[in-house]
Amino acid sequence: MTLESNATRGQVVALFQMTAHGSRPRPVTDVKALVDRGLEGDLHSDGLPGKARQVLLVDAGDLSTLGLEPGDLREQITVSMPGLMNAPPGSLLAIGEAVLEIIGPCDPCTHIGGLLDRPDVEDFRETLVGRRGMLARVSGLQGEGRIAVGDPVRVSGPARSA
Helix, strand or coil: CCCCCCEEEEEEEEEEECCCCCCCCEEECEEEEECCCEECCCCCCCCCCCCCCCEEEEEHHHHHHCCCCCCCCCCCEEEECCCHHHCCCCCEEEECCEEEEEEEECCCCHHHHHHCCCCCHHHHHHHHCCCCCEEEEECCCCCCEEEECCCEEEECCCCCCC
């Protein structure tokens, strides 16, 4: 599968920084993406380059279908991008001044249901399968750069087949 180069696929709806495990993410209007680290000020960019959990992107449509709000799934970037969950690993997304490389889907865990006060955390975890979002890393193709709410999301190059 190849994604059309430089095609606008969506837009940044909301940005968040996780400041502590178990806490609600803090909304921000813009953030600096750090190559192979994640987003500046986020607990997932703790100085360990190469971590798999650098950035989590979630489609606003999936949140709406689940009756959730941006930030509820502890994502850093909420996008309006139908088909995000179908992006194969290796897909490159140009967002603002940064390029993110899709690693793969984020496996849902039961603690999210607990954080959202769901009575049956396992049932809630099952509803998130295929909708928890996509993990990505900040690629060095473009260097460090800012991402802001309202920025377009573009596929910046061909994606590998999954």
